[in-house]
Amino acid sequence: MNRYSWRTFILEIVMILAGIVFFAPFVILLAVAFRNNDAPRHIFDITWPLDFSHIVTAWQVSGMGAAIVNSTIITVLSVVGIIAFAITAAYPLSRYRTKWSRGVFFFFLAGLFLAGQASILPLYTLIRDMHLMGTIWAVVIIHIGANMPFSIFLYSSFLRDIPREYEEAAVIDGCSPVRAFFSIIVPLSRPITGTLVILTALGCWNDFFIPLLYLSASGNKTAPLTLYNFVGQYGADWPLVFSALLLSIIPILVLYFVAQKHIIKGFASGLKG
Amino acid sequence: MPAKTRRHSTSGIRPPVWFLIPAVVFYTVIVVVPNVQGYAYSFTDWNGLRPVVNWVGWQNYARIFDDSGTIKAFVNTILFTIGTVIGQNVIGLLLALGCNSLIKSKYVLRLIFFLPVVLTPIVTAFLWSYVLNPTGSLNEALGSVGLEWLQQDWLGSPELALWSVVVASVWQGVGITMVIYLAALQGVSPDLIEASALDGAGPVRRLLQIILPLINGAVVINIMLTLTGGLKQFDLVFAMTSGGPAESTQTLGFLIYKNAFVNLDYPTAVAQGVVLTLIVALVAVVQIKATSRKED
Numbered sequence: 001m002n003r004y005s006w007r008t009f010i011l012e013i014v015m016i017l018a019g020i021v022f023f024a025p026f027v028i029l030l031a032v033a034f035r036n037n038d039a040p041r042h043i044f045d046i047t048w049p050l051d052f053s054h055i056v057t058a059w060q061v062s063g064m065g066a067a068i069v070n071s072t073i074i075t076v077l078s079v080v081g082i083i084a085f086a087i088t089a090a091y092p093l094s095r096y097r098t099k100w101s102r103g104v105f106f107f108f109l110a111g112l113f114l115a116g117q118a119s120i121l122p123l124y125t126l127i128r129d130m131h132l133m134g135t136i137w138a139v140v141i142i143h144i145g146a147n148m149p150f151s152i153f154l155y156s157s158f159l160r161d162i163p164r165e166y167e168e169a170a171v172i173d174g175c176s177p178v179r180a181f182f183s184i185i186v187p188l189s190r191p192i193t194g195t196l197v198i199l200t201a202l203g204c205w206n207d208f209f210i211p212l213l214y215l216s217a218s219g220n221k222t223a224p225l226t227l228y229n230f231v232g233q234y235g236a237d238w239p240l241v242f243s244a245l246l247l248s249i250i251p252i253l254v255l256y257f258v259a260q261k262h263i264i265k266g267f268a269s270g271l272k273g
Numbered sequence: 274m275p276a277k278t279r280r281h282s283t284s285g286i287r288p289p290v291w292f293l294i295p296a297v298v299f300y301t302v303i304v305v306v307p308n309v310q311g312y313a314y315s316f317t318d319w320n321g322l323r324p325v326v327n328w329v330g331w332q333n334y335a336r337i338f339d340d341s342g343t344i345k346a347f348v349n350t351i352l353f354t355i356g357t358v359i360g361q362n363v364i365g366l367l368l369a370l371g372c373n374s375l376i377k378s379k380y381v382l383r384l385i386f387f388l389p390v391v392l393t394p395i396v397t398a399f400l401w402s403y404v405l406n407p408t409g410s411l412n413e414a415l416g417s418v419g420l421e422w423l424q425q426d427w428l429g430s431p432e433l434a435l436w437s438v439v440v441a442s443v444w445q446g447v448g449i450t451m452v453i454y455l456a457a458l459q460g461v462s463p464d465l466i467e468a469s470a471l472d473g474a475g476p477v478r479r480l481l482q483i484i485l486p487l488i489n490g491a492v493v494i495n496i497m498l499t500l501t502g503g504l505k506q507f508d509l510v511f512a513m514t515s516g517g518p519a520e521s522t523q524t525l526g527f528l529i530y531k532n533a534f535v536n537l538d539y540p541t542a543v544a545q546g547v548v549l550t551l552i553v554a555l556v557a558v559v560q561i562k563a564t565s566r567k568e569d
Contacts, residue, residue, distance in 0.1 A: 004375050012376040018368065019382045022444070025400050026388070028410050032403065043417065045410055081299075089296035092288040104293065111304050115505055115553035117529050117546035118311030119304065121539055125321045126307060145303025148296050167286050177288050206393040208508050213534070224395040228512065231399055238403055245396050256391050264387050268452045271498060 033242040051239075058230075058243035067226035068251060071205055074136050074222060078143035078204045079197055082151050085144065087193070090155030091185055095164075105156065111149030124213060134218030139211055143204050151196055154270060158192040159185065198259075198266035205252065223248040308550075315544040320537075333544035343545060345520060346528040349435060350549075353524055354503030356439035357446070361499045362492075364443065365450030370480070372451070373458040383455070387448035394445065398512035401441035402428065428514055431521035438509050438522055445509075446502065450495045457491035458484070497560040504553050525549045 027044045034050040041047055059065065093105050123142070132138040162185070170180045186193075211222040221229070227248050234240050256263060315333055317326040337343045368386055372379045389397065404410045405427035412424040427437040461484060469483050485492065507526040510516060516523035516531065523531075525545060533542035 004377075008375050011371060011374055012378060015368075015371040015376055015382055016378055018371070019378070019385045022389070023385050024410075025404060025444070028404060029400055041413070043414065045413070085295040085299060088292040092290055092292050095286050095288050104297070107305075108296070108300060111300060113554040113557050114304060114308055115501070115550045116304070116308070117505075117526065118315070118543065118550040119307035120311075120529065120546055121321060121533055121543055122307035122310035122314065123303065124533075126302075141299065142303055145299040148300040148304070152296060164286055171286065177286070180286075181288065181292075202391055206391075206395075208393070208395050208511075209530075224393050227393075227395055227399070231512075241399065242403070245399055249393060249396055252391055252393065256388065260384055260387075263391065264383070264452055267387075267390065267449055268456050271449065271453065271494070 029242055029246060032238050033246045035239040035242075037239070054239040055243040055246065058240055058247060062230045062244045062247070063221075063226055064223065064230075064244055064247045067221050067223045068248070070136065070220055071223040072251070074139050074143075074211075075201050075204045077136070077140045078147075079201050081140065081144040082147045082200050083193060083196060086148060086151035086155050086196070087186065087189060088181075089148070090152050090159055091181055093152070094156045094159035105152075108149050108152045112153065116146065120213075127214060133214060134220065136215075136220050138214040139207075139222075142210050142214075143200075143207070147200055147203070151200065154192060154196060155189065158189060162188050194262060195266040195270045198263050199270045202252070202263075311543050311550075312547055315540070315547045318540055319543070320539045329540075333540045334548075337541060337544050337548070342520065342523070343525075343528065346523045346525050349522060350504060350506070350524045350526070353435060353439060353442075353506060353522075354500060356436060357442050357503040357506075358496060358499045360439060360443040361447050361450045362495055365447045365495065366454050368447065368451045369454035369458055370484075372455055383452070386451055389445045390448040392445065394508035395512050397441055397445045398509045401437070401444070401509075402513050405437050405441075429518055431519045434514055434518060434522045438513055441513065442503070442506065442509055446499065450499065453491050453495055453498075454488065457488035461487045493560060493563060497557065500556050500560070501553050504549065504556065 024044055027046070031045040031047065033055060034047075034052060035041075035045070035054070036047040036049060036051040039047040039049070089108070093101055093108075127133060127138045127142075132141075166184050166188070167180045170184060171177065175183070206224065207222075208224045208228070211225045212228070215221050215225060227244055230244050231241050234244075314326070316328060316330060318329050319326040368382075372383050372386075376382075407424075407426045407429065411427065415421065415423045425433055428434050465487075466479060466483065469479050474483070505526050506524050507530065510522050510524050510527045511530070514522040516527050526549065529542050529545045529549065532538045532545065
């Protein structure tokens with residue numbers, strides 16, 4: 001059990017084969033994006049020598065650069081809003097032990113059980129009547145509102161476990177509650193803030209449904225939405241389509257390989273809570 | 274409970290109550306009010322344009338439960354959900370067991386298995402649309418190893434399309450299932466497993482009778498995440514098959530979208546939305562009940 005035996009070796013082989021199967025779509029993604037149309041196709045669609053012309057064309061005609069900028073703006077605004085409003089709401093909810101604070105907490109918690117499909121159309125008409133259709137604000141405020149239950153739930157359970165002595169000492173020394181929040185609670189919450197930033201940023205970046213409803217007919221398309229429209233237009237040209245796919249996920253791939261430990265840990269701890 | 278928790282120390286801290294205002298406003302406007310409106314409108318002929326609406330009672334519900342398209346979408350959703358729950362949990366657990374062993378490649382493998390989780394679902398959809406198309410990578414690979422008879426039109430056949438989308442969905446999500454199982458497995462003492470092995474328990478019995486009960490919490494969380502995720506599935510179906518062929522991949526999430534924004538049939542879409550929301554909520558509540566009972 002504690003030594004590397006021949007059984008472990010067989011397991012290693014089996015697991016590596018599973019890894020290859022899992023990774024194959026990524027290899028295919030790269031192989032098709034850089035496909036040389038004049039060369040024979042080998043396993044996993046690999047051709048040689050590679051042809052980089054598709055990705056240049058995709059960059060020029062897909063508008064993916066602007067879409068990535070748009071997605072970044074939407075993601076940053078959404079995540080800043082989610083974090084700011086969730087931590088400020090969770091702080092009083094974790095410190096007061098009264099009937100109303102429990103009531104408000106359960107009011108937010110109820111949102112975890114709402115899948116939201118019943119609200120799609122009323123929300124759509126509300127955004128329309130607020131004249132936010134086609135603006136990034138429609139997507140940002142929906143992301144913020146929809147993420148409140150989960151984020152407040154995570155922050156509240158975290159803040160409840162922070163010892164109160166720090167805040168008490170600060171308040172006794174004449175520190176205002178607002179300042180105690182900014183100089184004690186916010187820094188101490190850094191681990192859970194990190195987890196939430198990862199989870200909500202990926203959720204906002206990858207979201208397709210909300211941008212599809214609110215940004216389809218606008219010039220403010222996100223990366224996934226731009227991709228969808230691009231495939232509708234150039235669907236038959238796989239190398240061009242896959243070049244656009246590749247462009248749209250470069251920011252995520254860079255983030256993943258830079259911060260993979262935090263990302264995997266963030267998912268594991270965040271979704272368990 | 275209040276008497277026990279009334280500690281002196283808590284009374285000293287009085288965070289400003291107005292801190293709650295932004296969260297309450299956003300949550301109420303974006304989530305609570307539209308949901309309540311949705312439930313109310315599902316009993317009316319509301320079409321989103323006329324301010325005057327007429328009460329129609331259960332008519333919308335009667336219509337959708339009488340509609341073969343809705344029933345088919347319901348069945349598809351259930352099949353899709355069963356497929357992803359079983360696929361993701363079985364494969365996720367096996368991968369977690371593999372990554373919890375002494376193999377040398379486990380860190381690289383964990384990185385690979387998790388990578389699809391961060392991938393945009395729309396990208397997953399197009400990637401797999403290519404792999405599964407009649408002249409795509411899968412059929413090509415089958416042909417090159419002499420398995421031509423296994424080649425299929427994976428997304429074009431009404432019998433196979435739903436399961437093809439399940440495969441893409443499992444590929445995308447299994448990393449998170451694996452990581453949650455892995456975290457739980459790392460808390461299981463290896464001595465205990467070894468002792469049971471010495472007692473003559475085979476690997477399957479060890480897994481079912483010793484390991485699974487010890488990681489019960491992770492099992493419940495994973496089943497809940499995969500259940501609710503499967504029931505709400507939209508992106509992959511939308512981009513891979515648009516519900517086709519012959520409505521064989523039309524799920525409730527997709528049907529609601531189609532009725533609302535393609536057919537502009539608001540009353541039907543809202544009623545279907547209420548039904549799906551209630552199903553997801555019911556599943557979540559049952560799951561939570563099951564967890565809390567076992568933790569007592």
